[in-house]
Amino acid sequence: MKVWIGRDVFEDLLEQARTLAPLETGGVLMGWRRGGDRIVMGTIGPGPKALHGRHMFLPDHAWQVARINEAFAASGGDLDYLGDWHTHPESEAELSGLDRRTLQKLGRKIADSLMLIAAPAGGWHANAWTQPRGRLFHPAPAERCELAVFDVPSDWPRLISTPRA
16 A cells, blocks of 8 residues: 655644654544555644653544544545554654554454554654454554655645644
């Protein structure tokens, strides 16, 4: 799977990461599914009741769900929830054991769900994974995705990333 992310969305995501470091933060990836590719057109922030720690992040789930529903309605049903993103400000942009379990759980609910992790090692960057469907008691291993940052054409619909609040 290739994950395409608009340059402005990616820069906003990294700015959120830099601003909150050394605490973790994160949010939701919104966009389109096109064949085997995913196109990220916006993010939804952590929410006002999110908990940010040095080695953990818990989003304000109810707030995020409300923002997902608003984005879906505003796009006429065109945008879709693609997965989650979060930061590892004191580590690498790699899946931890907890991240793997979280992605497996997400993958049981949403086919080919994504997890993107941003980290500062060598300059802020990110990696992404997808969770293919596996059997109930034998989940498939997460697969790393190719991540491509691109300049969004001016005539494409835009999802303005929601506030970090």
